[in-house]
Amino acid sequence: MKKLILASGSPRRKQLLEQAQLQFSISTSTVDETITETLTPNQVVEQLAFKKANDVFKRFDDSIIIGADTIVSINGTILGKPTNEEESFRMLQQLSGNDHDVYTGVAIVTKEKTVLFHERTVVSFWELTAKEIEDYIASGEPFDKAGSYGIQGLGALFVKKINGDYFNVVGLPLARTVRELKNFQNCSS
Known part of the structure; x- marks a missing residue:
């Protein structure tokens, strides 16, 4: 049986795979996550997911490796993880009262084959006050998201409604990922 490895240190992705009752280990990727600016959001997440999975695959080439990456996009601008409170405030102000897209790319890599895909979910935010944003930033929650x-x-x-896969917004389109994994022989679950 091939071992399943998650190429991510994300506690949310770990929790989702545990929710699916998959047996896996974690080996965090160390690749540069710089975004190629000429790519579309769906291309960006697929490229980064592949880079992460491939990095771990080089160390565990007899395994099934899952890499994933999530970004937020609003009006053509990609929002990654904020680096400080000011950047976090600006991002949340942009999202306030607007719809935005959340893209997660997934790469599943083995010696035999590679599968790349992405999911897109549209999220609508309520109007946010400056105080709501400041209080949220003070909670510390925004900084790794x-x-x-x-x-x-x-x-x-802050979420008024979503259209698409909720788990995609959390960081891994779970049902689609598990369905794709079923196409890989000897996946331990």
């Missing part, structure tokens, strides 16, 4: 919020935490209070 694309777009500066976590839908699975306090950030849920």
Whole structure:
């Protein structure tokens, strides 16, 4: 049986794979996550997911490696993880009262084949006051999350509605990922 390895240190992705009752280990990728600016959001997440999975695959080439990357995009601008409070405030101000897209790219890599795909979910935010944004930033939650919020935490209070896969916004389109994994022989689950 091939071992399943998640090429991510994300506690949210770990939790989602555990929710699916998959047996896996974690080996964090160390690749540069710089975004190629000429790519579309779906190309960016697929490229970064592949880079992460391929990096770990080089160390564990007898395994099934899952890499993933999530970004937020609004009006053509990609929002990654904020680097400081000011950047977080600006991002949340941009999202306030607007719709935005959340893209997660997934790469599944083995010796035999590679599968790349992405999911897109549209998220609508309520209008946010400066105080709501400041209080949220003070919670510390935004700093390791694309777009500066976590839908699975306090950030849920900003969400008016979503159209698409909720788990995609959390960081891994779970049902699609598990379905794709079924196409890989000897996946331990």
